[in-house]
Amino acid sequence: MINFLENIGQSLKDWITVFVDITKLFFETVYWxxxxxxxxxxxxFKTVFEQMVYMGVQSVMIVFFVTFFTGVVIAMQLAPQFQKMGAVFYVSSMVSIAICRELGPVLTALVIAGRIGAAITAEVGSMKVNEQIEALETMGINPVRYLAVPKFLALLVMLPCLTVLGDASGMFGGYVVGTTSLHINPGMYIQTTFKFLSLKDIYTGVSKPFVFAAIISMVGIYQGFKTRGGAVGVGKATTTSVVTSFIFIIIADCVLTGIYFFVKF
Amino acid sequence: MQETNQKFISVRNLIKKFEGRIVLDNINFDIRQGEIFVIVGGSGSGKSTLLRTMTGAIKPDQGEVYYNGKDIHSLNEEEMDKFRKRFGMSFQNSALLDFLTVEENVSLPIYEHTRLDAKLIGIIAQMKLKLVGLHGFENFQVSQLSGGMRKRVGLARAIAMDPEIVFYDEPTAGLDPVVCAVVDQLILDLTKKLNLTSVVVTHNMESVFRIADRIAMLYKGKMLQVGTKDEIKNSKDPIIQQFIKGEIEGPIHLNEDVIKDSM
Known part of the structure; x- marks a missing residue:
């Protein structure tokens, strides 16, 4: 029993240490x-733009697919409930609210954490085990400034953009189901979508990815800097990076949703 | 030779422990300005740790490393940054940034520390590449180069900022004998031409006797002897004799408590 409690205490302590270290890294990155x-x-800025192309432009397709099919699935799941009430055209508003407020930002962030967060850790981790980070330090080049800043800024710009794209493609997924198998008039579908979608739904949804972008880039770089022990170490660090990002994204999403829920803007 | 600084670099009472194990045990020696000082020792003898303590990458538990009378471990971050511009380092795996081209790698420190025009930086980088015999390879990617070429690009990067001291961590590890000789000759040439002080860490004895002005033998974290090539060759110490001759029988046993270099 004591062992069990010790283990819980130890892992809690580890998580707090990780959180504090990542916060420090964040402030150092913002400072530079x-x-x-x-x-x-x-x-x-040349590096920032290169990173933006890699992180943003090249992620468009995967974000589109994930959110489009999520929109399709939500519409199909909701349709029978609304059909029972004879209000099937409300599917459009439910899809848009679910996508814009929650699923668009979170799914996009999770997809990007898997694709970009892992890539950042693998890249920085390989640099660490191949002495490249030490070489930078020896040359008097701060690795946080040289490596973390461009990645952080690029993702900070691109993740909100990808989220807007994800929102649009998710709503499009709902539209395809609504107008084909549910036989809702396309004009009416769009009208109902915007009738119930408030400005707050949009800005609460679009504000989240700024936080998620910071989480993904900082966790990715932190785990990269911490990598030890050759190729196996890089593999482990990459896995830890994605898992840590996922957990922090979900926690941050819960906290932010709580703030938007309790605080009236 | 009379004007050379006899105590250009001084290491005093250096002790470093990793998780309670002594890796460097009370190390003392001096390096003279303009010489090639080679630190030799088997795997796990603590020589890489010693090198990193001398570059300021690792803080010792006790002791000092003086450059011209100033202890580098007492410097603050800003002073340390200034000091770093005075030395270059060539890494065991070359440690070139693989997302940059050869020329970008060499010009990186110049680009970061000076406000020179990009064209001028390019010319300087090309000059440094010419010094290591890699003129014409400026636009190659690092992945296109052989091991020996990478070492030479690493050397060009190490001398990019016209340093006073260059540290070499295993400069000939993993290279064929001919390329080894080329790299050794390069270290000799650069040291003389650019009036550098070179500190080399290696366990390649052929290479040691080719380039060294003086040799320091490290064994299990202790400095056994510091001396010229002849002094080391004629040393009475059975450990040194076994090491330089590469014999199986002798006081060095592989299965002994080998202290792993943690860096």
């Missing part, structure tokens, strides 16, 4: 992104 220019070390 904002004040780097005063140290004559401005942000390298």
């Amino acid at each position: 992104a904002v004040f780097g220019i005063f140290h004559h070390k401005p942000v390298n």
Whole structure:
């Protein structure tokens, strides 16, 4: 029993340590992104744009597929309930609210954590085990400024963009089901969608990805910096990175939803 | 030779422990300006840790590393950054950034630490590449290069900022004998031409006797002897004799408590 409690205490302590370290890394990254220019070390926008293409543009298809089919599934799941009440056209508003407020931002973030978070950790982790991070430090180049800042900024711009795309493709998924198998008039479907979708649904949904982007990039880089022990170490770090990102994204989503729920804007 | 600084780098009473195990045990030696100082020792003897303590990458538990009378471990972050520009380091795995081209790798420290024009930085990088015999490879990706070429690009990067000291961590590890000789010759040439002080860590004895001005033998974290090539060759210490001759029989046993270099 004591062992069990010790284990719980230990893993809680580990998680708190990870959280504190990631928070420190976050502040250091923001510091270099904002004040780097005063140290004559401005942000390298060429690298930022390269990262934006890799993280954003090349993720468009996967985000589209995941959210489109989620929209299709939600519409199909909801339709029988609304059909019983004879209000099948409400499917459109339910799909749009579910997608814009919750599923669009969270699913996009999870997909990107899997694709980009893992890639960041694998890249930085390989650099760590191949002494490249140490080489940067030896050359007097701060690895946080050189590696973390461009990735952080690129994802901070691209994840909200991908989320908007995810919202649109999710609603499109619902539209396809609604207008074909549910025989809702396309004009009426769109009208009902926007009738119930408030501005708050949009901005609460679009504000979340900024937090998720910070989580994915910071967790990815933190796990990369912590990597030890060759190829096996890189593999382990990548897995830990994705799992940690997923957990932090879900917790952050819960906290943010709570804030939007209790605090009236 | 009379004007050379006899105590350009001084290591004093250096002790480093990892998880309670002593990796460096009271190390003392001096390095003279302009010489090639080679630290030799078997795997796990603590030589990489010693090198990293000398570059400031690892803090010792006790002791000091003086450069021209100043202890680097007492410097703050800003002073340390300034000091880092005075030395270059060539890594065991070359440690080139593989998302950059050869020229970008060499120009990286110049680009980061100076406000020179990009064209001028490019010219400097090309000059450094010429010094290591890699003129014409500027636009190659790191993955396109052989092991020996990577080492040479790493060397070009190490001398990019015109340092006073260059540290080499196993410069000839994993290279064929001919490329080994080429890299050794390069270390000799660069040291003389650029008036550098070179600190080399290796266990390749052929290489050691080719390049060293003085040799330090490290065994189980202790400094056994510091001396010239002849002094080491004629040493009475049976451990040194077994090591330089590469004999199986002798006081060094492989299964003994080998301290693993943790870095």
